[in-house]
Amino acid sequence: MVSRSKFPEGVDEFTELFDLPYDKLKSAQRLTQLKIQPKLTNDEQNELATLSAELEEYMITPEVWNKFADSLVAVEQFFYDNVQGFIEDKQKIWDSYIKQFLFVGVWTTGKSYKFQNMVIGDNGDLFLCSKDHVSNDSNKPTKSDMWVRISSKGDTGAIGLNAFYKGDWNEATTYKIGDAVSHERENWLKPLVYISKKDNNVGVNPQTNGESWMLYSETYVGDSRPKGAGAGLHFIKEL
Known part of the structure; x- marks a missing residue:
């Protein structure tokens, strides 16, 4: 069967359709009467042709519907023959990119x-x-x-307690960066926790040296800010 569609060599055109207006109702009824008659005279055939032209913008004829169906099939066939393979080839390339x-x-x-x-x-x-x-x-x-x-590579973060807790500070022990120790300070109710800021840290008292030790996240009450206080220190000065 020969297709009524011009696609893909051309673009199919269709008449724009509208709702049937009231003043065309009698013409539509007469057209229906003529179409269901088994035989038509020459005058009736001419009348049918005239009414069909008059009502063209208000009805879908078998010819229009068949042309639309042919157009739809033509688009599907073109997609299957050309676009589908193109997409599959691009998908293979994309898959290779993803794997790499x-x-x-x-x-x-x-x-x-x-x-x-x-x-x-x-x-x-x-x-x-x-x-x-x-x-x-x-x-x-x-x-x-x-x-x-x-x-971009970020800056080295601050030393935290996710390293190794070594218990109470011992003057003879060698500590590494990130090692945490407890150390008693005068007038404190509990030991403070300090973190080593360098390797080969030995014999350096945490409470007296801020270059080797950092006080970890404590609240301190005293007459002056303690040495080695890190960013987590909350200092309250005694009056």
């Missing part, structure tokens, strides 16, 4: 990197590869357009 979107460690020279690979640059920042290549000193992430910086 992974962290592959610290950047090194002489290694083959793929588009979307992520590495840590020599400055500690996170970079995303923009094209396939083999690395060398001239295309380091920090100085090549083959890489895009997606995250």
